[in-house]
Amino acid sequence: MSIYQGFFIFAFILLALGVILVVVNNLLALRRPYKEKLIAYECGLDPSGDTRIPFRIRFYLIGLLFLVFDVEIVFLYPWAIVFDHLGLFGFIEIFVFMIMLLVAYIYAWSEGALTWE
């Protein structure tokens, strides 16, 4: 028996419960839609223009930075596990890696990528 079994059963029960609740809600609740009710909420006024608007490039930039740092952390996690076996060698290796990353981090900071103005 797989050890993941318990987790997936738990997740499935949670999902099933969510679905059941929504279905029950749809069965019990009244449904009286009309035109005004079905438009997007914008403080009671009719929505103006298209909602698929361009948004700030900065959100994308944060996503890119996240990717860099998350890959770094993914690389650090296995190192943390075998740290006892690697000892000083592993420490120095990671030290060099982190210094390079730190340079990139300071560069990103000085370029203003981390400042949200």
Next chain:
Amino acid sequence: MIEQLLNLLNIEIVKVILAAVIMVAVTLLHVAYLTYAERKIIARMQQRLGPNRVGPRGLLQPFADMLKLIFKEDVIPKAVDKPTFWVAPFISLVCAGAGVALIPIWKNFVLSNINVGLLFILALSGLGSYGILLAGWSSNSRYALLGGLREGAQVISYEIAMSLALLSVVLMAGSFNLGDIVNAQLNSPFKIYLIPQIIGFFVFMISAVAECNRTPFDLPEAEQELVAGYFTEYSGMRFALFYLAEYAGMIVMSALAVTCFLGGWAGPFDIPYIPFFWFFLKFYFILFCYIWIRATLPRYRYDQVMGLGWKILIPLGLANVFLTAIFKLIF
């Protein structure tokens, strides 16, 4: 208690299913009474009474809320992108709540004793942002879109700080398995990781509050400017599922804090007949801190939120990993 109950049944799979059902029920009960506790505690802190009409001292309030939500109309606006709009609350709920299955509540009781438990919880909290982004995008409403974007950026920023804080725990324990982490803590000189990992603990707690969109960082659902953020267009039970997901996320994060920093199920002495006593004591204390923070601190500005994550917590987390490695090398 549950252990004895389970010993009556011999078939493995039935055991697991039964345990899972009990865990789901317990989790949902916690979510329900967490909302009640939050309202009650904040009310007391603001010298109000809080809910006190439904049942003795308002104790049945969560069930009244649930019933009300079940009878609410499930409005689906015309402009929404239907498939994504339908699926988003479920993604949110499962990703936020499923982490409970991995937490070792007691040394003999963990639903799913996975070797990469910690990584799994981090992955789940990362996946949870999909539910929010999809909800924000598919609603086709300005408030929802802005809320979803903010939430996405905030969650991924604080995810890094949180992973770094947990990395030093992994470094000290030498394992991803949450049960092994607790055992490693009990064998360490201080018994809990709170003392050697005090920086890590604070980085983790701040990121956990930000990950759950709790008050100082609740920009994605800032009522005054974004109505309800990414779930503005949701109503009825779908809205409740997002609400459930938020509180389930709080529960998972608190349980993770207890497991990784506060020594899990262990206590100074054993309490007879109540094996889960110490775990729940610490767990409720952390949850109380969440509510306490909400009642105390005003909301940050968005640039401050991002600045705190990227410019303070990440360097602090990295420095902490480094210090931990040096100390582990020396001692």
